[in-house]
Amino acid sequence: MSTEISTLGEFGLIDRLTREFPLVNKSSVLGVGDDAAIIAPEGDREILVTTDLLLEGIHFDVRYVPLMHLGYKAAVVNFSDIYAMNGTPRQITVSIGVSSRFTVENIDAVYAGIKLACEAYGVDLVGGDTSASVTGLVISVTCLGDVEKGKAVRRSGAKETDLICVSGDLGAAYMGLQLLERENHVAASSKDPDFQPNFAGKEYILQRQLRPEARKDIVERLRAAGVTPTSMMDVSDGLSSELLHICKASGVGCRVYEDRIPIDYQTALMAEELNMNLVTAAMNGGEDYELLFTVPLTDKEKVEHMEGVRMIGYVTPASLGAALVSRDGNELAIRAQGWNAFSSEEAPAEREENPTESENSK
Amino acid sequence: MSTEISTLGEFGLIDRLTREFPLVNKSSVLGVGDDAAIIAPEGDREILVTTDLLLEGIHFDVRYVPLMHLGYKAAVVNFSDIYAMNGTPRQITVSIGVSSRFTVENIDAVYAGIKLACEAYGVDLVGGDTSASVTGLVISVTCLGDVEKGKAVRRSGAKETDLICVSGDLGAAYMGLQLLERENHVAASSKDPDFQPNFAGKEYILQRQLRPEARKDIVERLRAAGVTPTSMMDVSDGLSSELLHICKASGVGCRVYEDRIPIDYQTALMAEELNMNLVTAAMNGGEDYELLFTVPLTDKEKVEHMEGVRMIGYVTPASLGAALVSRDGNELAIRAQGWNAFSSEEAPAEREENPTESENSK
Numbered sequence: 001m002s003t004e005i006s007t008l009g010e011f012g013l014i015d016r017l018t019r020e021f022p023l024v025n026k027s028s029v030l031g032v033g034d035d036a037a038i039i040a041p042e043g044d045r046e047i048l049v050t051t052d053l054l055l056e057g058i059h060f061d062v063r064y065v066p067l068m069h070l071g072y073k074a075a076v077v078n079f080s081d082i083y084a085m086n087g088t089p090r091q092i093t094v095s096i097g098v099s100s101r102f103t104v105e106n107i108d109a110v111y112a113g114i115k116l117a118c119e120a121y122g123v124d125l126v127g128g129d130t131s132a133s134v135t136g137l138v139i140s141v142t143c144l145g146d147v148e149k150g151k152a153v154r155r156s157g158a159k160e161t162d163l164i165c166v167s168g169d170l171g172a173a174y175m176g177l178q179l180l181e182r183e184n185h186v187a188a189s190s191k192d193p194d195f196q197p198n199f200a201g202k203e204y205i206l207q208r209q210l211r212p213e214a215r216k217d218i219v220e221r222l223r224a225a226g227v228t229p230t231s232m233m234d235v236s237d238g239l240s241s242e243l244l245h246i247c248k249a250s251g252v253g254c255r256v257y258e259d260r261i262p263i264d265y266q267t268a269l270m271a272e273e274l275n276m277n278l279v280t281a282a283m284n285g286g287e288d289y290e291l292l293f294t295v296p297l298t299d300k301e302k303v304e305h306m307e308g309v310r311m312i313g314y315v316t317p318a319s320l321g322a323a324l325v326s327r328d329g330n331e332l333a334i335r336a337q338g339w340n341a342f343s344s345e346e347a348p349a350e351r352e353e354n355p356t357e358s359e360n361s362k
Numbered sequence: 363m364s365t366e367i368s369t370l371g372e373f374g375l376i377d378r379l380t381r382e383f384p385l386v387n388k389s390s391v392l393g394v395g396d397d398a399a400i401i402a403p404e405g406d407r408e409i410l411v412t413t414d415l416l417l418e419g420i421h422f423d424v425r426y427v428p429l430m431h432l433g434y435k436a437a438v439v440n441f442s443d444i445y446a447m448n449g450t451p452r453q454i455t456v457s458i459g460v461s462s463r464f465t466v467e468n469i470d471a472v473y474a475g476i477k478l479a480c481e482a483y484g485v486d487l488v489g490g491d492t493s494a495s496v497t498g499l500v501i502s503v504t505c506l507g508d509v510e511k512g513k514a515v516r517r518s519g520a521k522e523t524d525l526i527c528v529s530g531d532l533g534a535a536y537m538g539l540q541l542l543e544r545e546n547h548v549a550a551s552s553k554d555p556d557f558q559p560n561f562a563g564k565e566y567i568l569q570r571q572l573r574p575e576a577r578k579d580i581v582e583r584l585r586a587a588g589v590t591p592t593s594m595m596d597v598s599d600g601l602s603s604e605l606l607h608i609c610k611a612s613g614v615g616c617r618v619y620e621d622r623i624p625i626d627y628q629t630a631l632m633a634e635e636l637n638m639n640l641v642t643a644a645m646n647g648g649e650d651y652e653l654l655f656t657v658p659l660t661d662k663e664k665v666e667h668m669e670g671v672r673m674i675g676y677v678t679p680a681s682l683g684a685a686l687v688s689r690d691g692n693e694l695a696i697r698a699q700g701w702n703a704f705s706s707e708e709a710p711a712e713r714e715e716n717p718t719e720s721e722n723s724k
Contacts, residue, residue, distance in 0.1 A: 011698075029408065030514070030516065033517075033611070034447065034516050034517050034518075034595070035412060035443040035446040035447050035517070035594075035595050035596060036410040036411055036412035036443050036444055036446075036447045036449070036505075036507065036514075037410065037411045037412070038408050038409070038410060038509075038514050039408060039409040039410075039411060040408050040409075040511070041403045041408075041409060043405045046391065046400050046401060046402050046403075047400070047401040047402075047506075048398040048399065048400060048401075049398055049399045049453070049488065049489060049504075049506065050397060050398035050399070050455075050489060051455040051457050051489055051490060051491055051502070051504055052457070052491050053457035053458070053459055053491045053500065053502055055459050055493055055494075055495050055496070055497075055500065056496075057495075057496035057497070058459070058493055058494050058495060058496060059493070081397040081398050082397075082398055084397040084398075085396065085397050085398045085400070087398070091411070093411060093412075093413045093504060095413050095414070095415035095502055096415070097417045097420070097500070126411060127411060127412060127413055128413060129413055129414050129415045131415050131417055131420055131421070132417075132420050133417050133420060134417070134418075134419035134420060134497075134498070135417075135419070135496075135497030135498060136496070138415065138417065138459070138500055138502075140413070140415055140457055140500075140502035142411075142413055142455060142504040143398075144409075144411065145398065149402070152392070152398075152400050154392065154396050155395075155396050155397070156396075232397075233397050249395070249396075336373075
């Protein structure tokens, strides 16, 4: 099926896209269909708000990102921000701008992905905006969440001697992107019309790039263990960049150990295959949507064997700066090497390789 | 000054754009700079959420829309949605995608307009996202507001015999757009390098298009008079379209009188100059951001002399449909002729002239 969007019109399209989203949260009083949605917060809870703008050609490339995955990811990256505040995502609004290249079925696929994400995380779609676009696909998602009053975890609470922890593993999403770009180039230059990209044994890094998950489980595990992080954020731009954010916001420094950085086997294999520096990719790759957090030293026993959590270093006085301690004991200053959508030349590389050279196609 | 955005980078740009926005609302606990903003709602209030996506080439044309006005309007149209729910706007998030055509000073101008709007309406900027764009300027605004619990006014509450009221006057923003487009065409074809558009005596319709206001005053006036509308929405797509929304949501019909539609003198003059049907422009022009609302017949005395409010008709049983009663007493079926960004051919014109022929450049 290939239906032109103009056959539905704006209101017809909104109806079609949003009718399959029943409200599940008690706080969602009124969803799509009025001037604004109505949310009834519980008395003892605060509301969290985060927003992300995804632009075709900057944040995604429809040549190799399936639209359903794109919808899923657009929602999940916002949920991740709410979890990173120690909150629970509850509602999203989704605005979408669509050029005439896209069919109704294409947009259905984006919303099918959003719906999957909403179901997986218990979030309600409560509003949005739909428009034509003269250029590419534009997706803007805003997520509301809630958290017990006073229990939101900011970036600014890290204290000297706190342990620095990270969930899951790092660099896989970035390596997945490298793989997708390579196979896309190969496909474009192939004369074989039946060319199939070679993704065997690389499913994990692809999934990390195309369909990331938010670490709801980690937030719940910490809560169950009675651990309240002193600071927390999600790893979207890369560990280096996020460590510097926490250091700056908290007025501290840090030491992080190279041999403690969690890296998956597929990530390591891919880096080797592409002749890239693995630790640089893990430190600066971005889009991992893992949680980076600090806990008091007194919580060490609670986190050191926690599933999916790795202690990677500790917080120092600000005067000591932020450094990565290499396997041979050298200290390398951590520099912001996260994804910068405005320039590929700005931040100096921490090491020689620059894993963000293709950052504009992220 | 003309500074390339890449010289600041994403975080530098965010810092620059948001540092002049102090928080004024008690409920704004934490603003820009973390994974999410924190809002502390008062216990007896509900939260309202609305969002709008503005795309260059669809919703605005930078050839004749000053960027500061664009920022102002992007904020105010969201405030208008909150007022249309009988609420008070409190916080906004602003996401912006910027192509390399734009300088830092250009984006400063957009944010200067947003700041003016926030100051005028007492709203806090609490978050957002900033990105490069490979195409045009993209602005996505989400607004949170609050309202006393249970006091939000939806579109669905209109009852038979209710009076239909509208604030201000209609069609002016649309006529302002026609004027801007005409002068832009004249300028483009002029051989005189010093060509100046002729806007004398047309300031009101220009201001209505370029720098609309949200009707905070009307909501306050109704509240002060003890009038709670049974239904309400703002007029963004055109009166015809909005009347049909209320009729559909409320399961009613309506009769609206042509000679009661409020139209400003400048709007009428411009329509005559352009040889356009005035009532069609007022019914279908859109972007007026006036409030359309219904009140019980028992409130007639309270609204009939209320400043800035005009009674234009009444609610009927659904079986009677929605109709405009012309000056000569004929009933013309009201059709959705509002702005449809996906097609200029879709909705049949209510009359012969079609004021939305240039809708894609709105």
